[in-house]
Amino acid sequence: MSRRAVRYWTARAALGWLALTAGQVVWFVLDRHDAGIAHIIGLAVTVLLAAAHLAVMPRWRFAVHRWETTADVVYAQSGWVNRERRLAPMSRIQTVDTQQGLFERAFRLTNVTVTTASARGPIRVHALDDAVAENLVAEITARAGAAEDDAT
Numbered sequence: 024m025s026r027r028a029v030r031y032w033t034a035r036a037a038l039g040w041l042a043l044t045a046g047q048v049v050w051f052v053l054d055r056h057d058a059g060i061a062h063i064i065g066l067a068v069t070v071l072l073a074a075a076h077l078a079v080m081p082r083w084r085f086a087v088h089r090w091e092t093t094a095d096v097v098y099a100q101s102g103w104v105n106r107e108r109r110l111a112p113m114s115r116i117q118t119v120d121t122q123q124g125l126f127e128r129a130f131r132l133t134n135v136t137v138t139t140a141s142a143r144g145p146i147r148v149h150a151l152d153d154a155v156a157e158n159l160v161a162e163i164t165a166r167a168g169a170a171e172d173d174a175t
Contacts, residue, residue, distance in 0.1 A: 024083075024088055024089075024090075024133075024149070024150050024151065025132055025150055025151055025152040025155070027130050027131065027132060027150070027152070028081070028084075028130075028132060028149070028150030029081040029082060029085050029087055030081075030130065031081075031126070031127065031130040031132055031150060032080065032084055032085075032150070033077055033080075033083035034130075035124075035126060036076060036077055036080060037073075037077055038079070040066065040069070040073035040076070041076065043073075044066070044069055044073070046072065047062070047065060047066050047069060048066070048161045050062070051063075051066070058091065061150070080103075083103060084103065084131075086103050087100065087101065087102060088100065088107065088150075090148040092159065092162060092163060092166070094113070094166060095112060095113055096110045096111060096112055096113065097110070097111045097113070097116070097137050097146055097163060098110050099146045099147065099148055101147075101149075102147055109143070109146045111137055111139045111141070111146050112139075113163070113166045113167045113169075114167070115139040115140055115141065116137055116138070116139055116163065116167040117138050117139060117140060118137075118138040119135065119136070119137055119138075119160050119163045119164050119167070120136045120138070121133050121134065121135055121156055121160060122134045122136065123137075123153075124168075127150075129161075131152065131153050132150045132151065132152065132153070133145060133151050133152075133153050133156035133157075134148065134149050134150065134151070134156075135147070135148045135151060135156050135159055135160060136148075137163060166172055
């Protein structure tokens, strides 16, 4: 993962919390006759939860998410509480794709998806530096093409 991923995940999560907070403020303003302590408590709880989420989530996610390639497999680990570890043999790889949304482009990050014949679905590696993602795709493509056993 790129170190910029922490800032990216923080900014992306902050947009959601800002939308929720803005909705609560609009509700407070429009509901003047019943505006009271409940609105203020709700807003305070939202701000506290947002602060905790924004402080913990991106760093925790960065600490947990991992990926690696060897001559034989692609490995990825993800999750917060429930961790998922996936291994895909090079001989099972069918496609390697990259995705980059507008927000990810702003942070110069790219996601890589490795699709196999597995019913479990593709392996996704998120928030890589653009150059690292480009090299990873080239490496996996070359290794998968050179794999002798075709298990697909």
